[in-house]
Structures are given as structure tokens and as C-alpha cells.
Amino acid sequence: MNVIEVSHLTKQYGNHLAVDDVSFTVADGQICGLLGPNGAGKSTIMNILTGYLSATSGQVTVAGHPLPEEADAAKACVGYLPEQPPLYPEMTVQEYLTFAAELKGVKKAERKEQVCRAAHRTGLETVLPRLIRSLSKGYKQRVGIAQALLGSPRLIILDEPTVGLDPAQVIEIRKLIRELGRAHTVILSSHILSEVQAVCQQILILSKGHLTAAGSLEELTADGKSLEEVFLELTDGEPEEATGEEEAE
Structure with a gap:
């Protein structure tokens, strides 16, 4: 079964085509990598999948729910980690996750159990009483992933989850993503080739929408080329800099 079905998706900002006639599917239980230079269209596609943006044209279905017609039902099936997690530094980890569970509509009687389960899965049990501002960037990223798990979503969407982390933290977060893939469908956006290569079963390469x-x-590498060679060939060796409307990337 496909958790995501995208057909002829187009998103236009004025005269700029951020996403141009894109079609793909993602099967249940896959870790799918959105790979492309900054400005390729990755964040726009993720924002459409999460219901934060509407498409200019095309069809998008998430967990059987067409967007935007069944946006609320689709959003309930999605856990999202933006590149900059929306954390509240003066809250403890426990307070923040409980608050996030409430915002997601988790029943009051189930919140404590869901917070404990999300903390366990992301290795946060020992820091639940600590203020978020006192945590390392790696642990803050774990808090962001934990909030994405609340509500038991079928689909987890992670936008550049290892940006700014040190090498040890990168290894830990990639291991966590692989573990999440055992119970969820995961969309991972990245411009880091090694990251997508390390954790993803399916790869989508985007260039200029x-x-x-x-x-x-x-x-993708069946003809003997490395993923790097394929990427450079398909993206014309685009530089790592933002282009067009995709400031979020």
C-alpha cells in the first residue's frame, strides 16, 4: 500500500515554478530520501505533504486522504520535524512533549504514556526534567523527533535532520531514523548524499523543481556510477545555495 501518492504536482510562486509536474509514490514502511541542492523543491513538497501549503495543480494523497479536501485527516497521520524544530527553551523536555501532545489532540489520559514512549524511542528518558535550553543541539534534535512521534503518525517527515550536528550526533540520529523506519513510513529531506545513501531505501532526486x-x-547506480556522479549529472552540478522562492531550504 502506498502511504503517499503524488501525481503531476505543480507549485508556482508568481512566475517561478518551485515544483514542476512531479509524480511519485512512497510505499508503507519505506524510508524515502528527497535529495537535491538547496532550492530544488524539497521543502515545498514537504510543506504540501504536511498540509501547510496548497498545490497549484496536481493530486496529492497522504494515507488515503486527498489534499486539500481531507487536510485535517491527513495531518493527523503525519509527524513533522522542520529544519528548525519549534522548541520552547524555557520548558523542560517533559513539559514541552506534554504540551505538543495536547496540541496534537492526544487524549489527556494517553498523554503521559505517549510522552514516555516517544522519550524512550528517542533516548530522552534521562533528560525529561531538564530545560530544553540546557541541551546540546543533538538532544534538541531528538526532542524535535520525539514531538513528531506523538499521536502515532503513519508518516514521519524530517527536514534536514542532521544539519549542524557533530559527527557523533549525526551517526546517532541516522541510527534513530533507521529504527523509526521499522514502524513508520519516513520522508527524509537532505542535500547530503552520504546521509541519503546511509538510511534510505528509496531515493528521489530533485533539480530546479x-x-x-x-x-x-x-x-540509480546500476550502470556503475556512484550516487555522487548520478547526482551531479542530474542536477548539472548545481552549487549549494538557495535559489528561487525556497528560502526555507
Whole structure:
């Protein structure tokens, strides 16, 4: 079963096409990597999947719910970690996760259990009483992932989850993402080739709003080229800098 179905998706800002006629599916239980330079269209696609943006044209279905017609039902199936997690530094981790569970509509009787489960899955049990502002960036990222798990969503969407982390933290977060993939469908946006190669079963390569390739790592490198060579060929060796309207990337 496909958790995500995208058909002829287009998003236009004025005269700029941020996403141009993109189609793909993501099956239940897959970790799918959105790979592309900054400005390729990754954040726009994620914001459409989460219901924060509407498409200019095309069809998008999340967990069987068409967008925007069933946006509330679709949002209930999605856990989202933006590149900058919306954390409240003066709250403790426990307070923040409880607050996030309330915002997501988790029943009061279930909040404590859900917070404990999310903390356990993300390795946060020992820091639940600590203020978020006192945590390392790696632990703050774990808090962001924990809030995405609240409400037991079928789909987890992670936007650049390892940006700014040190090498040890990167390894830990990638391990966590692989573990999440055992129970959820995961969309991982990144411009880091090694990250997508390390954790993703399906790879979508985007360039200037176009989907230029889709498949497994083995399929994309079947002709003997490395993923880096395929990426540079399909993206024309675009520099790592923001282009067009995608300031969020």
C-alpha cells in the first residue's frame, strides 16, 4: 500500500515554478530520501505533504486522504520535524512533549504514556526534567523527533535532520531514523548524499523543481556510477545555495 501518492504536482510562486509536474509514490514502511541542492523543491513538497501549503495543480494523497479536501485527516497521520524544530527553551523536555501532545489532540489520559514512549524511542528518558535550553543541539534534535512521534503518525517527515550536528550526533540520529523506519513510513529531506545513501531505501532526486530520478540506490547506480556522479549529472552540478522562492531550504 502506498502511504503517499503524488501525481503531476505543480507549485508556482508568481512566475517561478518551485515544483514542476512531479509524480511519485512512497510505499508503507519505506524510508524515502528527497535529495537535491538547496532550492530544488524539497521543502515545498514537504510543506504540501504536511498540509501547510496548497498545490497549484496536481493530486496529492497522504494515507488515503486527498489534499486539500481531507487536510485535517491527513495531518493527523503525519509527524513533522522542520529544519528548525519549534522548541520552547524555557520548558523542560517533559513539559514541552506534554504540551505538543495536547496540541496534537492526544487524549489527556494517553498523554503521559505517549510522552514516555516517544522519550524512550528517542533516548530522552534521562533528560525529561531538564530545560530544553540546557541541551546540546543533538538532544534538541531528538526532542524535535520525539514531538513528531506523538499521536502515532503513519508518516514521519524530517527536514534536514542532521544539519549542524557533530559527527557523533549525526551517526546517532541516522541510527534513530533507521529504527523509526521499522514502524513508520519516513520522508527524509537532505542535500547530503552520504546521509541519503546511509538510511534510505528509496531515493528521489530533485533539480530546479523537477524530479530527475527515482529508485533504490542499486537502481540509480546500476550502470556503475556512484550516487555522487548520478547526482551531479542530474542536477548539472548545481552549487549549494538557495535559489528561487525556497528560502526555507
